[in-house]
Amino acid sequence: MSVIASGHEWGQFVSGAASLEEEEPGGVTVHRLPAWARAQVDDPLFSFAEACPVGVTVRFETDASFVTLTLSSTTLAPTGADPAPVTLIARQAGSETNVPLSAPSVIFLGPENRVVDVRRQDPETVTVPTAGSGPVEILLPHNAQVRLVSLESAGRLVPSPASGTRWTHYGSSISHGMNAVSAARTWPVAAASRLGWNLRNLSFAGNAQLDGFAARIIRDTPADVITLKVGINLVNADSMRERTFRPAVHAFLDTIREGHPSTLIAMISAVACPIHESAPGPVTKDSEGRARAASRAVHPDTGALSLRRTREILADVVHGRADERLMLVDGRELFGDEDVAMLYDGLHPDQDGLDLIARRFIALGKDWNVERIGEAS
Structure with missing residues (x-):
């Protein structure tokens, strides 16, 4: 025994x-x-x-x-x-x-x-x-x-310690997948299984807020590839504006690069979500429990973030850093405007949507130049 x-x-x-x-x-x-x-x-x-x-x-x-x-x-x-x-x-x-x-x-x-x-x-x-x-x-x-x-x-x-390409993923509720039918059907877990990657999942429902502690943990975690899914939580919590968002992204990347000077980092912007494409947060719910954007009391609301604007700023940051091992993935490549019928509550993909994101991520990940540095401890 x-x-x-x-x-x-x-x-x-x-x-x-x-x-x-x-x-x-x-x-x-x-x-x-x-x-x-x-x-x-x-x-x-x-x-x-x-x-x-x-x-x-x-x-x-x-x-x-x-x-x-x-x-x-x-x-x-x-x-x-x-x-x-x-x-x-x-x-x-x-x-x-x-x-x-x-x-x-x-x-x-x-x-x-x-x-x-x-x-x-x-x-x-x-x-x-x-x-x-x-x-x-x-x-x-x-x-x-x-x-x-x-x-x-x-x-x-x-x-039996885990092995394989070490993948650290940071994301929101869509990556956490609280509504998935099982842990195996959350999209990062499903993708890791198919790619043979060893996943460290730092996805927190409602809480991908570019917190400094998250960057420090990613910095100190051995990894061969890092993906950062950024945008939706900052908008639906109305937690940042343009003035704070841009330097926060830079600071997040600066911290990670302290521990991973040459690791491939993929910055993934928000997937399609009609309620926040052009309207800022915070997210609220209607009488039927579906998500919608709040009505803002101040117009024009200069500096308020929409998903469209977060994608533009992330593109500026990635392209402006001249980092050959930092790449940008438009989240709509994983889940686009043609897929939004699968947002069961107007905000979160249903299981078919999570499966779709996994399949599309797998297709992308297979083509990435991931350099294996060593086995996980």
Whole structure:
């Protein structure tokens, strides 16, 4: 019998996380950002998104026919609605198994995303089949916080570190994919699987705000290719204007280049989103729950950002830096004006839209001159 339970042991089996926070009465909570970065943002939804382990995996080899994983999960749901399913995805030798979690805790949100109720559940134990050959990879949920308690096998358990082209991706809710049907169907995870890339996913729903801590983490994370998906959150939160956006992009790139002087960086602008192409944020919702641009009280609103203007400024920044390893990708190459019927709420692509973005990104990524610097640690 082999058992993984302590924080030190989990650290050898978990890939794609920044830290594993030991909890009482036991287990570790998975975080995609280190504690010093988390402390710089005072926002409950950011804290939830950061702790959703999209792109984080448990990887191992075993000679047993199955393993048991004990964990707890916490997801969000609007008041009166059923929470979205929370699942694990187990991969081995090209096969994929969906392992549903039956007892997630649920935080119910009311108007303005205020917590109105919490349904707490105890940890649950699930069985993961491992009868094939080769390493096992368990994708943790993309839409729930996770506390790992124990991993048990009747046979041996050996860590299997991730390998392949190291890809760091920074993005918004479209990259986070909270509405995807599973962690495997978020577009960065799907693209990484097809390209054979080893993903570090720094996509945070609603929170791709060019925060300095994100740039420092990207700077200090080994990578062979870096992609930065920038624009939509800055507009729909109305968090920047032209005067601040341009130098913030430069500063973000300056910081990353301190640690990656020659790594390929692809700056990806916003995908098509009609409500904000020419209208600034903040985003609001109509009576049917669809996203729309707010009506601005001041006209003309000089310096307010629309998606169209963010694309123009990003193009100016990229072309003005004379950096041969910095490239620009127009986000509409991934999801364009002809695709906007797949924005199920006027803002987020549905699953077909996420699949489309993945396929188009894969086609682009295959042609990039990615220089392998070494294997991931």
